[in-house]
Amino acid sequence: MNTMQSALIKKDLRGITANKQLLVAMISVPIVLTVVVPSIFIMLIHFMPNDFSDFDAMLRMLPIDIQLDNMNTAIISLLLNNIMPVFFIIIPIMAASIMAASSFVGEKEKRTLETLLYCPLSLKQIFRAKILSSFIMSELVSILSFTIMTLVTQIEIFLTTGSLLLPNISWLVVLLLLSPAVSLIAITLIVRGSARAQTMEESQQRSALLVLPVIFLVAGQFMGIILINIWILLGLGALLALIAWILMNGSFQKISYESMLR
Amino acid sequence: MKDVLSIKGLSKSFGTQKVIDNLDLSVPEGTIFGFIGQNGAGKTTTMKMTLGLLEADGGEITVCGEAVRYGQTKNNHHIGYLPDVPEFYNYMKPLEYLALCGEIAGLSKSNTKDRSDELLSLVGLNGVKKRIGGFSRGMKQRLGIAQALLSRPKLLICDEPTSALDPVGRKEILDILQKIKGTTTVIFSTHILSDVERICDRVAVLHNGNIAISGTLSEIKTMHGKERLLLEFSQKSEVSQFKACEKIKPLLSQTEESGTEIILQGKDIVHIQRVVISVLAETGLCPSKMEIMESSLENLFLEVVM
Numbered sequence: 034m035n036t037m038q039s040a041l042i043k044k045d046l047r048g049i050t051a052n053k054q055l056l057v058a059m060i061s062v063p064i065v066l067t068v069v070v071p072s073i074f075i076m077l078i079h080f081m082p083n084d085f086s087d088f089d090a091m092l093r094m095l096p097i098d099i100q101l102d103n104m105n106t107a108i109i110s111l112l113l114n115n116i117m118p119v120f121f122i123i124i125p126i127m128a129a130s131i132m133a134a135s136s137f138v139g140e141k142e143k144r145t146l147e148t149l150l151y152c153p154l155s156l157k158q159i160f161r162a163k164i165l166s167s168f169i170m171s172e173l174v175s176i177l178s179f180t181i182m183t184l185v186t187q188i189e190i191f192l193t194t195g196s197l198l199l200p201n202i203s204w205l206v207v208l209l210l211l212s213p214a215v216s217l218i219a220i221t222l223i224v225r226g227s228a229r230a231q232t233m234e235e236s237q238q239r240s241a242l243l244v245l246p247v248i249f250l251v252a253g254q255f256m257g258i259i260l261i262n263i264w265i266l267l268g269l270g271a272l273l274a275l276i277a278w279i280l281m282n283g284s285f286q287k288i289s290y291e292s293m294l295r
Numbered sequence: 296m297k298d299v300l301s302i303k304g305l306s307k308s309f310g311t312q313k314v315i316d317n318l319d320l321s322v323p324e325g326t327i328f329g330f331i332g333q334n335g336a337g338k339t340t341t342m343k344m345t346l347g348l349l350e351a352d353g354g355e356i357t358v359c360g361e362a363v364r365y366g367q368t369k370n371n372h373h374i375g376y377l378p379d380v381p382e383f384y385n386y387m388k389p390l391e392y393l394a395l396c397g398e399i400a401g402l403s404k405s406n407t408k409d410r411s412d413e414l415l416s417l418v419g420l421n422g423v424k425k426r427i428g429g430f431s432r433g434m435k436q437r438l439g440i441a442q443a444l445l446s447r448p449k450l451l452i453c454d455e456p457t458s459a460l461d462p463v464g465r466k467e468i469l470d471i472l473q474k475i476k477g478t479t480t481v482i483f484s485t486h487i488l489s490d491v492e493r494i495c496d497r498v499a500v501l502h503n504g505n506i507a508i509s510g511t512l513s514e515i516k517t518m519h520g521k522e523r524l525l526l527e528f529s530q531k532s533e534v535s536q537f538k539a540c541e542k543i544k545p546l547l548s549q550t551e552e553s554g555t556e557i558i559l560q561g562k563d564i565v566h567i568q569r570v571v572i573s574v575l576a577e578t579g580l581c582p583s584k585m586e587i588m589e590s591s592l593e594n595l596f597l598e599v600v601m
């Protein structure tokens with residue numbers, strides 16, 4: 034990374050904050066998923082604990098290694114450590130897609146890319162910088178969301194149960210492996226499509242498809258079919274990281290000046 | 296004079312359409328070079344190949360003695376480029392945008408700042424605090440020139456910088472180009488021929504994929520131009536009487552006639568003048584108007600292209 038590339042990265046990050054619509058999406062989706070949803074859940078458990086007997090079946094399958102004093106804590110732990118991580122796959126996909134679509138296809142669409150293309154940086158250097166800026170953005174959003182979620186839920190849990198219930202070790206795998214890997218995959222899909230895509234919306238829709246398998250994962254979780262333990266998580270994370278790596282290297286072959294100027 | 300840009304045997308096709316066909320072109324240092332061609336003649340295509348952004352099918356392009364290769368934009372520090380429709384980040388202000396361009400081009404911060412101030416006053420945008428989103432087309436075009444000149448290129452390539460502008464905006468751009476003439480060689484493509492006549496030293500007309508005519512303006516006019524002699528009589532019968540004369544008949548092969556006017560043309564205007572005057576003296580006809588029409592670039596262009 035040289036100073037010319039970091040100038041590009043700074044510009045890309047600044048560009049997203051200058052676009053009100055994108056910024057609102059970038060902030061509101063994570064807040065709804067990681068603050069509003071768990072808060073509602075925690076409140077419901079506190080005020081109407083009897084409605085949660087349906088979770089019995091699921092709870093019995095949990096490989097529970099913490100001392101559970103009661104049902105409520107078990108449900109909250111399920112929420113915090115098994116359901117919330119799924120959102121940390123959705124959030125980086127969303128953040129990375131918005132950012133990459135605006136930085137690759139959006140610049141092509143608005144014809145500002147032309148100026149970047151004839152600067153003394155090579156096409157690869159420009160694309161690396163742009164991939165990195167999307168990646169930085171999505172990591173930033175994920176980590177901020179995690180911090181805020183943890184703060185808010187811990188306060189709520191403390192107020193309702195009188196003790197804390199800290200996130201378990203699988204979060205480390207989710208935040209350090211899984212969500213970076215899926216955000217890279219989302220970025221690469223957009224980069225690969227950027228030569229063909231003419232509008233930003235078009236290219237965002239393509240990567241929205243990535244969310245589909247995640248939804249199956251969530252459904253599976255709720256039905257108790259797949260219960261993800263840390264080893265499955267690690268394996269999944271490693272596989273996704275490998276896919277991301279292969280896709281990214283392949284995407285450099287797909288782009289050329291001619292295809293980006295059309 | 297050294298050539299800043301030289302193109303030899305350049306070819307480019309899009310699918311089956313041959314856009315550039317064995318094109319040769321050289322642009323001497325210090326000139327303002329008019330690159331003329333109809334819509335779709337391949338002006339933009341040639342320029343993009345010069346910048347290494349489009350792959351040529353064959354031929355050689357050298358800029359300041361260095362060969363241009365597709366995909367290698369390193370040489371572009373010699374070239375400033377103003378695209379046909381320059382677009383910018385609308386949320387930025389002009390100084391901020393130039394600072395970004397300076398960073399991307401690898402200039403130092405202080406160097407960029409000084410140069411930006413200098414260039415913004417050259418293009419008349421100094422003190423403009425508006426965001427670029429609120430700029431008129433003329434202002435964007437001028438900011439584009441400032442950006443293109445930022446790293447002090449030897450060659451400035453402008454793709455139809457005046458085509459979308461009103462007469463005032465056009466004059467502003469032409470004045471700027473004239474001002475930088477001493478330090479930068481300028482190529483600009485256009486189909487507005489009056490702009491070319493106003494500021495260009497040399498021109499080349501691109502037609503059917505190669506250069507149909509090129510040279511300095513006066514060279515072209517004397518080489519290719521036919522001078523024309525216009526005669527206007529007061530009555531139509533006088534025109535017929537004039538044409539009926541034996542001596543004038545050999546000169547009538549290329550005349551244009553409308554109403555009481557007749558235009559004679561040919562390579563040797565002095566000969567035509569002599570014959571006409573002697574015919575007039577013999578017949579006693581007296582035209583109400585007689586004038587030599589200078590051949591315009593417009594006529595030349597139409598002749599080449601039609």
Ligand SMILES: Nc1ncnc2c1ncn2[C@@H]1O[C@H](COP(=O)(O)OP(=O)(O)OP(=O)(O)O)[C@@H](O)[C@H]1O
Nearest residue numbers: 295309314332333334335336337338339340341379
């Ligand atoms: N990427 C492309 N793919 C296919 N055809 C193209 C492409 N770019 C240009 N052409 C074709 O090549 C021809 C020359 O285009 P070019 O843009 O170079 O012309 P121009 O002289 O700049 O015209 P204008 O005055 O309209 O700007 C046109 O017929 C155009 O349709």
Ligand SMILES: [Mg+2]
Nearest residue numbers: 338339379454
């Ligand atoms: Mg053009």
